[in-house]
Amino acid sequence: MTSAQAELVYFEKDYDEMGHVPNDGPICAAAANINSFVYLRNHFRGVYGDTDLIPDWDESGMVDYDDEVESRDKMADGWTNDYGVHRPGIYGSGNSGTARQIWENTYWWFQDFAPDTSVFDGQVHVLGPLNWVGAEVLEYAYPHWAFLWDSLAAGVDIELGICLPPFCSNGHAITLAGLAFDDLDGDGRWDEGEDPMQIGYLDPNKTWEYTWADITLGTSGRIEFEWWQTGTTYYVYRAYTEGSALVPGDATGDGIVDELDAARLAAHWGFGDATWDMGDFDGDDLVGPGDAAILASHWGYGTGGPTEGGAPPVPEPSTWLLLMGLLACFLARRLSRSAL
Ligand SMILES: [Ca+2]
Ligand SMILES: [Ca+2]
Ligand SMILES: [Ca+2]
Ligand SMILES: [Ca+2]
Numbered sequence: 001m002t003s004a005q006a007e008l009v010y011f012e013k014d015y016d017e018m019g020h021v022p023n024d025g026p027i028c029a030a031a032a033n034i035n036s037f038v039y040l041r042n043h044f045r046g047v048y049g050d051t052d053l054i055p056d057w058d059e060s061g062m063v064d065y066d067d068e069v070e071s072r073d074k075m076a077d078g079w080t081n082d083y084g085v086h087r088p089g090i091y092g093s094g095n096s097g098t099a100r101q102i103w104e105n106t107y108w109w110f111q112d113f114a115p116d117t118s119v120f121d122g123q124v125h126v127l128g129p130l131n132w133v134g135a136e137v138l139e140y141a142y143p144h145w146a147f148l149w150d151s152l153a154a155g156v157d158i159e160l161g162i163c164l165p166p167f168c169s170n171g172h173a174i175t176l177a178g179l180a181f182d183d184l185d186g187d188g189r190w191d192e193g194e195d196p197m198q199i200g201y202l203d204p205n206k207t208w209e210y211t212w213a214d215i216t217l218g219t220s221g222r223i224e225f226e227w228w229q230t231g232t233t234y235y236v237y238r239a240y241t242e243g244s245a246l247v248p249g250d251a252t253g254d255g256i257v258d259e260l261d262a263a264r265l266a267a268h269w270g271f272g273d274a275t276w277d278m279g280d281f282d283g284d285d286l287v288g289p290g291d292a293a294i295l296a297s298h299w300g301y302g303t304g305g306p307t308e309g310g311a312p313p314v315p316e317p318s319t320w321l322l323l324m325g326l327l328a329c330f331l332a333r334r335l336s337r338s339a340l
Contacts, residue, residue, distance in 0.1 A: 008183070018042075029159070032204050040244070041063075043155055048114060048283075053110075102240070103124075123143040125142045177202050248281050251276065271287045
């Protein structure tokens with residue numbers, strides 16, 4: 001690069017929300033998957049808190065690190081679901097961690113432990129994804145920077161497969177954690193025309209910190225970088241993503257955050273044992289101010305208004321006053337009722 005950089009911006013996921021289970025033997029894809037799923041569970045507690053995305057294997061009443069390690073091992077060696085169907089795991093039953101085996105076991109994991117919660121996407125540069133289970137969404141391609149950016153900005157899980165050129169040997173799996181780019185317009189987000197600079201990843205062989213690497217874009221936009229462990233140049237051959245199918249604030253589940261959702265939240269204001277469709281978006285089982293804040297910050301999502309895809313939507317002042325008035329009204333009614 002000879003041109004001066006405007007500003008190198010790092011956009012990354014919170015390290016503390018990510019899982020940190022290590023690779024234990026050659027089961028890197030299982031570890032990378034679980035470290036990714038832990039992020040989804042932590043980041044969207046309202047969606048996944050009541051699921052078994054990370055099951056409480058030892059039935060201790062809480063999901064902790066031991067459950068994450070057990071999940072990694074099940075992902076690697078296989079598990080049997082509640083209907084008695086056995087899943088082979090990425091490395092069990094003769095599997096060897098191919099792109100297909102990683103995809104299908106990831107897909108089954110969500111079917112078995114967090115059904116109907118998530119959407120999947122991906123780009124993979126191996127032949128044949130059309131006949132894999134659940135793989136209609138996959139695109140045959142080297143994962144593009146723009147795809148990684150869109151996924152990262154949406155807060156979804158992203159697992160990458162990397163390997164050595166020219167024949168994609170010595171495969172390894174990592175969890176994408178961040179992207180760095182030359183932010184020409186200074187808005188903190190990557191835009192078309194801004195130079196991709198680095199990727200940040202959580203490597204199951206080095207879970208105590210994120211690893212950042214300078215990237216180059218090869219043929220067809222292929223992302224290449226030097227892997228810290230060998231010092232040789234790897235390229236990204238697959239990117240699988242899993243994200244919440246529910247939009248924060250969308251209690252009604254129609255993909256739009258609007259007055260109907262505000263009404264739903266207001267109708268359950270102060271309720272305990274609350275669920276997503278009652279307005280508990282932060283997963284603390286109560287409908288309260290934290291949920292109203294989430295609704296407010298996603299107000300207008302999916303309405304197709306001029307703010308779509310740009311700056312965070314801002315509620316119409318009149319609507320917002322109405323909502324706040326509604327909440328205050330319900331709150332007052334509940335308080336006066338309980339005072340009787
Ligand atoms: Ca437990
Ligand atoms: Ca920008
Ligand atoms: Ca809605
Ligand atoms: Ca709540």
